[in-house]
Amino acid sequence: MKLHVLMDEVCACRACHRLVAWRERVGVEKRKSYRDQEYWARPVPAFGDPHARLLVLGLAPAAHGANRTGRMFTGDRSGDFLYAAMHRAGFATQPTSTARGDGLELRDAWVTAAVKCAPPDNKPLPPERDACSAFVLRELRLLPNLRVILCLGGFAYDAALRLLRDAGAAVPQPAPRFGHGVRVAVPGAPSLLCSYHPSQQNTFTGRLTPAMLDDVFAAAREMIAD
Structure with missing residues (x-):
């Protein structure tokens, strides 16, 4: 119930004028292939299992993906790549x-x-x-079973480090540099695991392959078990 209330607060947020103007402009102008669809054009709430031990942290909604559909990593190629891997790893039902x-x-x-x-x-x-x-810090506090935060890209990794420090966790100083497969143990808090972001820029060029993402989710399973 508290997560539900938090997500309602997220969806109603208008704090950042530049982001409000952009998300709503995209929802009006639209991409031609989606011109008959109604865009969400609001902040996008988180999604998943409230008993989760794994949190997947991305950068931000895509303009014509989650900003259109209203669900994280939904309706674009990044989401196709991510959820296919999560399904193979048993974290998603399809x-x-x-x-x-x-x-x-x-x-x-x-x-x-x-x-x-x-x-x-x-x-x-x-x-x-x-x-x-x-908002994200409150999510962490309302997910009591979390063991691992999977950071998709350097921006998400930096954000996770800041969040854990703000929560009072003993984050290593200096923290390891971002890299695909990097693991960071944080005493008394969820561990961090890094992956390249499943953007088309990375997946189309082969910087991130399905096998590489499968290895990351296998590592997440291992870290959860530990």
């Missing part, structure tokens, strides 16, 4: 995520983003990241 209400459920996993609104050029500003950090 390999596709096309729309809210499509039947997808997550098992032992929670998917969220460091910034809740789609940003121009997919680049949130530091004040926008900081404005959303309170």
